[in-house]
Amino acid sequence: MWNDLMHLQISLPDKIVRTVAVYLLLAVILRLVGKRDLAQLNAFDLVVMLLLSNVVQNAVIGPDNSLLGGAIGAVVLIAVNAAVVRLVRRSDRLARVMEGTATVLARDGRWDEQALRAEGLRQADVDAALRRQNANSVAEVERVTIEPGGAIVATLNAEDESATAGDVARLEAKLDAILAAIRG
Known part of the structure; x- marks a missing residue:
């Protein structure tokens, strides 16, 4: 044995x-x-x-x-x-x-059908990945790429990005400055 x-x-x-x-x-x-x-x-x-x-x-x-x-x-x-x-x-x-390198699947809110075909991706699958990244549709993205490891990454249009705590703090500071100017 x-x-x-x-x-x-x-x-x-x-x-x-x-x-x-x-x-x-x-x-x-x-x-x-x-x-x-x-x-x-x-x-x-x-x-x-x-x-x-x-x-x-x-x-x-x-x-x-x-x-x-x-x-x-x-x-x-x-x-x-x-x-x-x-x-x-x-x-x-x-x-x-x-x-390999990243492949652009969509730019300025429009799909690149040729890139989707070349990568063997269905638009519905990429749409699902967009929703996981806070985009409701391709119209809200500046760019969508598939990275070499297969991750789908969406860069949202600036106006479609969620507000951060920093954004809120800056708005509060501006509002405080406006109110101070009105009062003073």
Whole structure:
């Protein structure tokens, strides 16, 4: 039993190369598929992600079913990911290559239909994201983008933004000054 758990059925370099190759392949595929799949998972996307992990499992572990082989694959996968994340964090250029850039979905209250199609987004889904950010419709936004990680970000028109405590304080100060001038 101990031998089955700890005996590698493929060589250590083979295990490392397999893991790194599958990691890079999946990173490229996810980069090419688009931003929506990263943050806006629906039920179909979740099914694909679960099946994808099963499909690539054998490519990572090969014919090795040992505990040690699985542990090595997991350690290599986490180490490669940590290294890539650190490299991307240090270089804006590498971040643009690996993660992409923000895509403008709407500008000045008008949808960019071509951008929505390119990102595989339905207008109704982006409308829901706008409502979560205090916009009732696209007419109230200066700009809507989908960020490289898949987050949808709305920049509201200045007149449609909610008042802050600072705004209220400034108005109170102006009102106090007006009242003081009237009285004095």
